[in-house]
Amino acid sequence: MLRRAVLSYPIPPAPRTAVLSALFRSKGNVRVFAGGWSEDAVRFGAQSIAGRLEQIEELRSIASPTHALIVLRWEWEPGLSLEDRDRLWHAFGVPAFEQVIAANGELLAFECEAHCGLHIASRRFAAGDHEIERSRCACGKTSPRWIERTARPRTAVAGG
Ligand SMILES: [Zn+2]
Numbered sequence: 001m002l003r004r005a006v007l008s009y010p011i012p013p014a015p016r017t018a019v020l021s022a023l024f025r026s027k028g029n030v031r032v033f034a035g036g037w038s039e040d041a042v043r044f045g046a047q048s049i050a051g052r053l054e055q056i057e058e059l060r061s062i063a064s065p066t067h068a069l070i071v072l073r074w075e076w077e078p079g080l081s082l083e084d085r086d087r088l089w090h091a092f093g094v095p096a097f098e099q100v101i102a103a104n105g106e107l108l109a110f111e112c113e114a115h116c117g118l119h120i121a122s123r124r125f126a127a128g129d130h131e132i133e134r135s136r137c138a139c140g141k142t143s144p145r146w147i148e149r150t151a152r153p154r155t156a157v158a159g160g
Contacts, residue, residue: 005105006030007050007070008121010097011113015067018044020051023105037063048094053084060091069096075108075126079118079148100125109146114138117145 004025009017014029018041022034033041036051037059049056049063050070069088071080080088080098088096098118100109108125109118114137120127121143133145 002104005101005107008099008107008110009048010068010070010099010110015047016045017048017050017067017070018046020049020055021072021105023101023103050099053080056088057091063092065092065094068094071096071098072101073098075100075102112137112139112141117147119143119145 004023006027007014007017007019007024007030009030017030018037019026019030019032020034020036020041021032024030024032026032031041031044031046033044036055041063046063047065047067048070049059049065050072052073053071056069056071069092071084071088073079080096085096095113095115097115098111099107100118102108102122102124106124107121109120109122111118116137117133119137119141120132125146127146131147133147136142137145
C-alpha cells in the first residue's frame with residue numbers, strides 16, 4: 001500500500017498544523033483533516049493551516065491561525081500573486097508559504113522564510129523556462145530556487 005507523505009513544514013519544527021488534504025498523513029503536530037475544515041480542526045487549535053488557496057480563503061473569519069498558511073498547488077497552476085498574498089495577509093495576519101506538490105503529495109518545491117523564489121525539492125519538479133537562481137538563499141539553504149517572473153523579493157515584512 002502506498003504510504004502517504006507527511007507535510008513538510010516550511011520552518012521546522014511544525015506547530016499544530018491542520019492539513020486540508022487527503023494526500024498527506026498525520027504525524028506529530030501535523031494533523032490531516034481530509035474532509036476539510038471541521039469541528040475537529042477547531043478543537044485541534046490549529047496554529048498553521050495547509051491547503052489549497054481556495055480552501056484557505058474560505059476560512060477567512062472562521063479560522064485564526066497564529067503562525068502560518070501553507071498554500072498547496074499543483075505544478076501547472078500559477079503561483080501566488082502579490083494580490084493573493086496581500087489578501088491572505090489582510091484576512092489572516094500570518095505569512096503564507098507556497099508549496100508545489102505532486103499528485104502523490106511529494107514535495108516538489110517550497111517557499112522558505114526568505115520568500116524569494118521556491119526551493120526546488122525534487123528532481124521531478126519541471127522548472128520549464130523559468131529562471132533558476134543558484135546563489136545561496138537568505139535562509140541559508142543552497143538548493144536551486146525557481147523564481148517566478150512576476151515575483152519580487154519582499155524587503156519589508158508583510159503589512160509593514
Ligand atoms: Zn530560502
